Amino acid sequence: MRFLTEILISLFLVVLFFVGVGFLFVPNNAYVERSIDIERPLIHVYDTLNSNRRYIEWAPWRLIDPTAQYTPSLTVEGVGAGVTWTSSHKHLGNGEQEITATKLELGDERFAEIVYRLSPAPGVNGTSRITIRPADIGVKVIWSFQTNFGNDLLARYRGLYLDGRIGDELQVGLARLKGLLENSLYA
Secondary structure (H helix, E strand, O other): HHHHHHHHHHHHEEEEEEEEEHHHHHEEEEEEEEEEEOOHHHHHHHHHHOOOOOOHOOOOOHHHHOOOOOEEEOOOEOOEEEEEOOOOOOOOOOEEEEEEEEEEEOOOOEEEEEEEEEEOOOEEEEEEEEEEEEEOOOOOEEEEEEEEOOHHHHHHHHHOOOHHHHHHHHHHHHHHHHHHHHHOOOO
């Protein structure tokens, strides 16, 4: 009986340790960012990203499950434009990306920004932001994703691996966007 009590106390202490570490030291939010240079005018990159017309052509999730079903929103461009998808792939599942804000500045400080509500995988929800700024040749496109886990302890621990997982997907999406735009007929 004493052996069983010691095991239960040990298990309780291990669980208590992981809960304590999780709430005290594991961040309750995550931020991931990737960037790429694209040899195209800012307005062309912005027009592509501010619409759901060509989303499937550059979306990174298309490579995870080529059989996923994508449904564009009725709003094609600007706030409200987006895409939802359904997939039986365990790492993709059902997700959505919808534009919630846009900004285009073509004056002295040229830049564009598109903000999305993004749910790229089951249990992962957050805000995605694509910023487009002039570069030496073309533009620099920066894609970031930010999420808050709140008091969800398991999500906090999963968040420790978010940079690798989501970061890789963002980089693939940027590479696909670059290929799409640089191989297009835009002049």
